[in-house]
Amino acid sequence: MKDRESIPKATIERLPLYYRCLDKLANFEDVDVVSSKDLGGRLGIPPTQVRKDLSYYGEFGRRGVGYDVFDLKRSVGKILGVDETWTTILVGAGNLGRALVDYKGFEKMGMKLVGVFDAEQSMVGNKIGGIEVLETSKMEKVVEDNDVKLGIITVPTDAAQEVADNMIEAGIEAIWNFAPTRLHVPEDVTVRNEDLAIGIVSLIYHLSWKKKDEEKENS
Amino acid sequence: MKDRESIPKATIERLPLYYRCLDKLANFEDVDVVSSKDLGGRLGIPPTQVRKDLSYYGEFGRRGVGYDVFDLKRSVGKILGVDETWTTILVGAGNLGRALVDYKGFEKMGMKLVGVFDAEQSMVGNKIGGIEVLETSKMEKVVEDNDVKLGIITVPTDAAQEVADNMIEAGIEAIWNFAPTRLHVPEDVTVRNEDLAIGIVSLIYHLSWKKKDEEKENS
CATH class of the missing domain: 1.10.10.10 (Winged helix-like DNA-binding domain superfamily/Winged helix DNA-binding domain)
Incomplete structure (x- = not known):
């Protein structure tokens, strides 16, 4: 190699x-x-x-x-490392969190969800993807008990940094961040920002230039 | 420039x-x-x-x-072209579709959702993000009436190509595809694949090599 x-x-x-x-x-x-x-x-x-x-x-x-x-x-x-099983937690049990939990492809990639957390009391106790949503305060224990290295953040922007800090404190080493904000993390923690706005804007960018080109041709 | x-x-x-x-x-x-x-x-x-x-x-x-x-x-x-408004439709009113419709960042980027469609009869008539879910057969008219160029696909993998074909037939020129499959489209149609598995696998890849490095150091 x-x-x-x-x-x-x-x-x-x-x-x-x-x-x-x-x-x-x-x-x-x-x-x-x-x-x-x-x-x-x-x-x-x-x-x-x-x-x-x-x-x-x-x-x-x-x-x-x-x-x-x-x-x-x-x-x-x-x-890729997908021949092993990687225990994972998710924080933020809204629509996006639910969509990710439902996504069948992840298990095939070695990911095993062992905990879902939400700061909203109204969410706690709900089941998503067969897993009960727990209070965020219980995250640390779940991470320790299951040797979790991988965390997914699907909370609103304002809450994301605090969730990341708590994850890292608990022992998480890789974060998949869906909140549209850059997280500040220690060097040895890997973050992947899944910034959805970039997807839509890159399409708009192409549409926009196509339109400008067409207008130029027609003028 | x-x-x-x-x-x-x-x-x-x-x-x-x-x-x-x-x-x-x-x-x-x-x-x-x-x-x-x-x-x-x-x-x-x-x-x-x-x-x-x-x-x-x-x-x-x-x-x-x-x-x-x-x-x-x-x-x-x-x-970027976000100074203009880009009418948009979404096909697939499941959790992911809902999460996208709820995402506040899009309007700021110039996107205006004008139609949500689903093939499931049980979904039709529901409101998501204030928009009524319509039968897929009504897509063409909505696209024409609103001069829509941008379509979002959040349907299961097996249905994605047919939805894409229908979108293009109706006049869509740019597709944001969340189904984990490569779409076959004419050259003048832009597709952005938002393949979520790639996000998680790139993190697993990093975790996996980190673990291998640590094992090597400790042996």
Whole structure:
């Protein structure tokens, strides 16, 4: 494997796509062997890119034959860490929290939700995804008891930093943050900001320039 | 402005962050002038990067003085296209759809939701975010009547391609897709895949390698 630090972020972001596609091929389509062309074609990724991405992690597949679907799925799963189970908590039991808990894809990626918390008393005691919503004050114990390293924040913006502080205090090392604010965390904590506004704005940006181009052509 | 095609995607993705921060400075903190250092500091972006990002679009600010907050907000808003209103529809009125409709940030970004649709009869007639959920068959008329270019897909994976096809047929030009599948669309339609599994897997990837490193150190 190449020096891990030198692997492009875009490559790391494509690995889950490969993994899910291989999983589908193995479990639903009974495909044994796949070429980089097939795999890329299904994902809209050029075959050269597929080969390059995988080459960062070792030698897979045989030239002219392709990849063994089962082997490659297992290898990519191991690279990603989804071959293990990662206990996870979620704070913020609103619609977004519910949507995430319902999302079937997560278990396949190794995530196991062991606690859901909310500061609102009216939420406490509700069940979401089969898990009872607890008071935020109980978070620390759940994190300790289940050796949780992964926390999801789906609270309003104003509450997010405090929730993050509490998570880190309890022992969380990676935070998936849906609140539209940048969190301040120690260097050894990883944060992924899932900033939904960026998605919509990048589409608006494209629409807007398309419109400007059309207006220019018509003038 | 530089040739638009040559502007890095990462720059375009940072513009909404600048915009939201400038909006906060202007409307909630009464700040008139901001330096690239201040702006970057609030967002965890190096000041050199802030200046470089903005320089793609023109000359803003004055050396040694900083940026006029109101002017820069207006300029960035115009670049992004959020100074206009973009009518939008959403198909899939489940938890995720609800969470998106509730998200207050969107209106600020120029998005105006004019229709929510669901194939499930049990959903039709419910109100979400003050908008009545309609049958999917009514989508085309709503798109035409409101000149909608932007569509959001929050349906299950299996239904996503058909919904996308119907959207495009009706006149939608940009799709924000939350279903974990790649959509096949004509070249002139822009798709943004908001693939939630990638978020969680990139965190698991980091946790997993951290654990491997720790095990190596301890062995």
